Amino acid sequence: MLLLATVFAEAGATSLLKYSDGFQRIAPGLMSFGVYVLVLFLFSHVLASIPASVAYTVWTGLGTLLLILSGWVFFGEAMTLVNLAGIALIVIGVILINRRQGSSS
Template sequence: MINSWIYLIAAIVFEVAGTTSMKLSEGFTKMIPSVLIFVCYGICFSCFTLALKKIEVSLAYAVWSGLGTTLIASIGVLWFRESMSTMKFLSIALIIVGVIGVNSSK
């Protein structure tokens, strides 16, 4: 079971790296970030598939999408200097609360 959680964490890390590469590729005009999109997402979905061997899909997807969204939003604000409004902050907090809720409802 622990290995499945490690696979899920790896899937999240590679999904975040793939999405960050999308931004860095500037619409597929930069070669290395463009290639990294496909490499990172390939690894991401492979790890996610392995995580689903032992983790329920509803829980795994909630954690994967919720943490991925939270991390990408944070990277957008911190690295790409995107705006952070109160509404955006509260919405991200609700995503985290939702993931906790799904996890605790086992």
């Protein structure tokens, strides 16, 4: 659950960066900075219980998925077949990484 909180916080921080318009808007930029600090704090606790290779793969994969979707929903970015294929591959990859971690090999 903590890893999912980290993923959502990171996606939120990155979205705030988009809203900051290259730090032309100070408030979203400063909020983004604060949320990134929270992300590092949360992720350090995630690494105490989950192997770094798994945690980082899930974090980046799901974060990318959330940002693709938020770009489409909130920023009007295009959703193409390539994006959808990428989303499918990310989901499959995260499932495979977690499945491998759960098995005793």
